[in-house]
Amino acid sequence: MTDAPLAPTDDPRRELAEFLRTRRTRLRPEDVGLEPGPRRRVAGLRREELALLAGVSSDYYQRMEQGRDVRPSEQVLDALARALGFSAEESRHLHSLAAAARTPARAARRYEPEEVPDTTQRLLRTMPSPALVVGRHLDVLAWSPLAGALLGEFTQLPLAERNLLSLLLHPEADQTCPERAATVAELTAMLRAQVAADPGNPRAVELVGELAVHSDEFATLWARHDVAETTRGRMRVNHPLVGELNLDWDAYPLPGTPGPMLIVYTAVEGGPDAERLQLLAGLHDPSQGHGVP
Numbered sequence: 617m618t619d620a621p622l623a624p625t626d627d628p629r630r631e632l633a634e635f636l637r638t639r640r641t642r643l644r645p646e647d648v649g650l651e652p653g654p655r656r657r658v659a660g661l662r663r664e665e666l667a668l669l670a671g672v673s674s675d676y677y678q679r680m681e682q683g684r685d686v687r688p689s690e691q692v693l694d695a696l697a698r699a700l701g702f703s704a705e706e707s708r709h710l711h712s713l714a715a716a717a718r719t720p721a722r723a724a725r726r727y728e729p730e731e732v733p734d735t736t737q738r739l740l741r742t743m744p745s746p747a748l749v750v751g752r753h754l755d756v757l758a759w760s761p762l763a764g765a766l767l768g769e770f771t772q773l774p775l776a777e778r779n780l781l782s783l784l785l786h787p788e789a790d791q792t793c794p795e796r797a798a799t800v801a802e803l804t805a806m807l808r809a810q811v812a813a814d815p816g817n818p819r820a821v822e823l824v825g826e827l828a829v830h831s832d833e834f835a836t837l838w839a840r841h842d843v844a845e846t847t848r849g850r851m852r853v854n855h856p857l858v859g860e861l862n863l864d865w866d867a868y869p870l871p872g873t874p875g876p877m878l879i880v881y882t883a884v885e886g887g888p889d890a891e892r893l894q895l896l897a898g899l900h901d902p903s904q905g906h907g908v909p
Contacts, residue, residue: 632710664677709843730752793854846867861896864883
């Protein structure tokens with residue numbers, strides 16, 4: 617198990633510091649055109665090397681990585697992002713963390729449960745494709761009939777246990793999801809991006825704490841501070857009734873309050889995966905109903 621802090625923290629300066637540290641230690645001097653030199657005692661770039669590349673003082677950058685009260689400008693953040701070779705998602709995440717670090721602490725707020733509108737529930741009942749409504753922390757809130765057939769017993773779990781990451785971190789998940797490890801890494805990065813937007817959310821604290829305690833795999837991935845804002849992808853499933861399914865998925869935000877998304881799975885028309893989906897639909901008993909919280 618990693619020694620890095622695992623649960624979301626109410627101190628955004630610490631989150632900013634950890635994010636910068638993990639990214640700095642991944643870069644080698646030769647990756648950025650520097651001579652590695654002998655007798656290096658640290659992994660990746662030294663703090664002073666990164667500060668030089670970004671054009672900021674070593675002392676200022678050190679205070680940032682120590683989580684001290686610094687308020688970097690947009691220009692400094694952009695310079696650090698360029699020096700670290702950030703992707704667009706990582707750059708947005710850096711700016712988001714810095715903005716939170718500059719914001720004074722606020723009183724605890726009340727969080728309402730995530731809900732699926734009745735209109736969305738009606739839509740799910742009519743959808744011929746597998747579709748899920750997933751909350752901001754990857755909790756499965758509702759599903760179409762064919763998605764229920766695809767997920768099986770998972771849909772019978774209580775809401776607090778009906779989480780995509782929890783499902784894939786289960787020891788038996790390799791049997792049904794051949795690309796489980798890559799999917800877990802992707803979902804963890806998506807969760808990290810959501811938690812950064814609202815670190816004090818009690819569901820985030822509860823979920824990350826539980827997953828880190830029960831899964832070394834998750835704890836290691838969480839400590840990496842990877843972020844992703846994935847809106848589409850591909851999923852491969854070994855279903856016990858119809859065999860292997862290769863499905864594409866797209867995520868659509870629901871109207872209204874940011875948070876829950878509608879994820880729809882489709883197969884190429886006329887292909888073997890579409891045929892297997894059709895077979896699964898025929899085997900599914902409509903009397904079992906659709907997913908409700």
